[in-house]
Amino acid sequence: MNDKTLRLLEFDRLRTRVAESALSGEAARRLAGEIPRTDPREAGELKKLVAEFTEKLNSGGEEPRESFPDIGFILPKLAVEGMVLELDEAYALGGFIKAAEALKGWFMGSVPGSKAREAPPGPGEEPGGLSVLVSELPDCSSLGGEIFRVLNTDGSLRDLPEFREIKRRIRNLTGELEAVTSRYTGNEETRRMLQSTLPSQRDGRMVLAVKANFRGRIRGIVHEVSSTGQTLFVEPEEVVEKNNEILIETRRLDGEIRRVLREMTGRIALGRFPLGELHERVIRLETLRARARYSRETRGVFALDGDTAHRVLQPAGLVLRQARHPLLGSKAVPVDISMGGSTRTVVITGPNTGGKTVTLKIVGLFSLMNQFGLALPAEEGTALPLFDGIYADIGDEQSLSQSLSTFSAHMTNIAAITGAVTERSLVLLDELGSGTDPEEGSAIAMAILDHLMEKQVRVIATTHHGILKNYGYSREGVENASVEFDGRTLSPTYRLIMGIPGESRAVEIAARNGLPGAIVSAARAYLDEERSDVSALIAGLKKKHQELDAAAEAGKAEISRLREERRRSDLKELRLRQKEIDLKAGGVGSLRLLLLESRKTLENLVRELKEGELTREKTLGVKEFLARLEQSVAAEGEALEKERQDLAEERRRPDAEYAPEDTGAALPAAFGPGTAVLAGEYRRRGVILRADKKGAWIVEIGSLRMSISEKDLIPLPLALSGEDKKPLIAPPDLSPENQARFEINLLGMRLEEALEVLRRQIDAAALSGLREFSVVHGKGDGILQRGVHEFLKHQGLVADYYFSRPETGGFGRTEVVLKG
Numbered sequence: 001m002n003d004k005t006l007r008l009l010e011f012d013r014l015r016t017r018v019a020e021s022a023l024s025g026e027a028a029r030r031l032a033g034e035i036p037r038t039d040p041r042e043a044g045e046l047k048k049l050v051a052e053f054t055e056k057l058n059s060g061g062e063e064p065r066e067s068f069p070d071i072g073f074i075l076p077k078l079a080v081e082g083m084v085l086e087l088d089e090a091y092a093l094g095g096f097i098k099a100a101e102a103l104k105g106w107f108m109g110s111v112p113g114s115k116a117r118e119a120p121p122g123p124g125e126e127p128g129g130l131s132v133l134v135s136e137l138p139d140c141s142s143l144g145g146e147i148f149r150v151l152n153t154d155g156s157l158r159d160l161p162e163f164r165e166i167k168r169r170i171r172n173l174t175g176e177l178e179a180v181t182s183r184y185t186g187n188e189e190t191r192r193m194l195q196s197t198l199p200s201q202r203d204g205r206m207v208l209a210v211k212a213n214f215r216g217r218i219r220g221i222v223h224e225v226s227s228t229g230q231t232l233f234v235e236p237e238e239v240v241e242k243n244n245e246i247l248i249e250t251r252r253l254d255g256e257i258r259r260v261l262r263e264m265t266g267r268i269a270l271g272r273f274p275l276g277e278l279h280e281r282v283i284r285l286e287t288l289r290a291r292a293r294y295s296r297e298t299r300g301v302f303a304l305d306g307d308t309a310h311r312v313l314q315p316a317g318l319v320l321r322q323a324r325h326p327l328l329g330s331k332a333v334p335v336d337i338s339m340g341g342s343t344r345t346v347v348i349t350g351p352n353t354g355g356k357t358v359t360l361k362i363v364g365l366f367s368l369m370n371q372f373g374l375a376l377p378a379e380e381g382t383a384l385p386l387f388d389g390i391y392a393d394i395g396d397e398q399s400l401s402q403s404l405s406t407f408s409a410h411m412t413n414i415a416a417i418t419g420a421v422t423e424r425s426l427v428l429l430d431e432l433g434s435g436t437d438p439e440e441g442s443a444i445a446m447a448i449l450d451h452l453m454e455k456q457v458r459v460i461a462t463t464h465h466g467i468l469k470n471y472g473y474s475r476e477g478v479e480n481a482s483v484e485f486d487g488r489t490l491s492p493t494y495r496l497i498m499g500i501p502g503e504s505r506a507v508e509i510a511a512r513n514g515l516p517g518a519i520v521s522a523a524r525a526y527l528d529e530e531r532s533d534v535s536a537l538i539a540g541l542k543k544k545h546q547e548l549d550a551a552a553e554a555g556k557a558e559i560s561r562l563r564e565e566r567r568r569s570d571l572k573e574l575r576l577r578q579k580e581i582d583l584k585a586g587g588v589g590s591l592r593l594l595l596l597e598s599r600k601t602l603e604n605l606v607r608e609l610k611e612g613e614l615t616r617e618k619t620l621g622v623k624e625f626l627a628r629l630e631q632s633v634a635a636e637g638e639a640l641e642k643e644r645q646d647l648a649e650e651r652r653r654p655d656a657e658y659a660p661e662d663t664g665a666a667l668p669a670a671f672g673p674g675t676a677v678l679a680g681e682y683r684r685r686g687v688i689l690r691a692d693k694k695g696a697w698i699v700e701i702g703s704l705r706m707s708i709s710e711k712d713l714i715p716l717p718l719a720l721s722g723e724d725k726k727p728l729i730a731p732p733d734l735s736p737e738n739q740a741r742f743e744i745n746l747l748g749m750r751l752e753e754a755l756e757v758l759r760r761q762i763d764a765a766a767l768s769g770l771r772e773f774s775v776v777h778g779k780g781d782g783i784l785q786r787g788v789h790e791f792l793k794h795q796g797l798v799a800d801y802y803f804s805r806p807e808t809g810g811f812g813r814t815e816v817v818l819k820g
Helices: 003-008 013-020 025-033 040-058 075-079 088-109 130-135 141-150 160-186 235-268 272-297 357-370 406-418 439-456 466-474 506-512 515-528 533-612 614-650 750-767 781-794
Strands: 200-202 206-212 220-225 233-236 318-323 335-341 347-350 389-393 424-431 458-462 478-486 491-498 678-679 684-692 696-701 704-709 712-714 743-744 772-776 800-804 814-817
Touching: 003 013, 003 075, 003 357, 003 389, 013 025, 013 357, 025 272, 040 130, 040 272, 075 235, 075 272, 075 772, 088 141, 088 272, 130 272, 141 235, 160 206, 160 233, 160 235, 206 220, 206 439, 220 235, 220 772, 233 318, 235 272, 235 506, 235 704, 235 712, 318 357, 335 458, 335 491, 335 684, 347 439, 347 466, 357 424, 357 458, 389 406, 389 678, 406 424, 406 439, 406 814, 424 772, 439 466, 439 750, 458 712, 678 696, 678 704, 743 750, 750 772, 781 800
Parallel strands: 347 458, 347 478, 389 424, 424 458, 743 772
Antiparallel strands: 200 206, 206 233, 220 233, 318 335, 478 491, 678 684, 678 712, 684 696, 696 704, 772 814, 800 814
């Protein structure tokens, strides 16, 4: 990535913005010197780390904002024996360590215990991630403690015990000195000899400002004379000794301070290697954080790997979705461009000021940003290959000093590019073939594109040459594109349209920019006389493109209509099946209830006959009961026949009566993975996972997976297949062995087999309306008895259960009552 390309694509400006997000001057300077990575492993690892940091910033929590002082120039001093750090240097080291600990605590607070990576690194990936990088920061808190044992948090020197006696002595001497000088300033006689009643300092010694004409009246040492000669700064003889004592104590204090700083520096120097490692790692983390903060500010997405994106994205290659130039702010117009599959070259045409050059710069700048570890201001689905070089020839580089014309400058650049590119390079050519005779320029442009295509280079070129528009249709791997022009407003929309070349619209733009009407009319006349067939070709292509779009929309509408009709038909069938099931269940339940009540009545009549004599009244009572039973059965039969007739009538109704908004339910078109079904004999809800042997599917029911024949599966409607929907009623199995009985006998069965029979009995009884039944389990070792009671305890349909009366079985038989 040469500096010229970075400058043409304005990457240097963007890199400066990223560096401004750093909280460390050293990190900002390092960022300003970095260039996009060309090694796939380095670029991938960098982007992964920045993405992790961005996710951490977006996850909330108070981000530490402490800035990192520059300490790179201080660290070499620690290797010099006897070196003493200045207060500000020691304070900078302490501040750096403190900010590093805050950064580490903030980041590791959301990933506790993330000291090691659970999974091994994948191909092309360094061991560990951002959390590991942060957790492995050396612990230099003890060095920070040494520094702030001597310094306050504001960088000033602490009042250590070693200094207190000396400071007390200096305060006393200063008080005595002030008492001596006050005798001069407080005495009326001597006060008139002074220019000022306030003592001054000269070379750290207290002096008096004496008027020149009284210099002999106050004896002492003259330290300085004013520029006018009117004032002498005199140290009186009485003050000299006090000044000397203060100077001695001050030097003694300075020596003690230097001793403390020397000892502190020595202790810090012992940890200079972990401190140097901490410095290097933190600066690297700060370059990552600056990238992450910029990525968050631009609300960008991290591009997929265009070399492998075909596994998750259609198509692969270079794909930008709603890409916005990051330096244009709110004025940026989103651009979509796709170079997928076999397309290696895109030729962009269209009017001036339509956005062709901006599109080139967006592609180039986004590629540089991607390899610099930044998120891109675009939509999800954006994918970019990793380029080993990005080359651009954009703008007019005419040079009088080098005798280069516009055309010569372009050819010089392109000649250098053609010699450097590989199949992993990206080449951006603006106004290819311009600056010379159009016919020769077009020929050179096509030859350049042919050469780059032979090398399998990805190329995006802009041009106004009409012949290059035809070139895009005559070469495999080349696609035309154009910037849209609004014919009503005579202005560009800055949208890129793939697959269609564009017209230059030079006459319209010239008229819009104030060219006199007579000149514009003359230009149109020349065009009418000598216009080539290219414009007509383009107009025809645009019309065909519109017709294809309209046909595609009509096809979508027809598919949608057919799907709706299929859905309504499936819905009708489903509702009829559901109603049929309900009718069967209701009819069987009524008959079961009738039989239960009739049996109880019959048992009472039989008991009465057994207990007494056979009388005429008892005989009449039995006949009346049988007559009522016959009438009840006839009534139930008539009701059931009426329901059947209603169901048959409903089947004959037109589909319109089953409007889709009734339930919104529809059956799936066929069995397949993910289809919700009712499975097996007992119609358990499950989900198809995959196909099994011929005619069977692997179905997940709860925590179990089993192979079930397709004939034993009933698909659930789509609207009812979710777990939160009301479950569909499964059709009951009305075979004799699965009908509810008044009494079931579990004697001789294993516990599992007995519980399965009991479960079937409960389901059948609930479905048929039988509210009470008996379970014969015997006494024996009590295994069946305890197992049955434990099972009944957890059944939602069971209201109560208890042992039978002694005369009917006692502890060997249990009466079960279901909920009404």
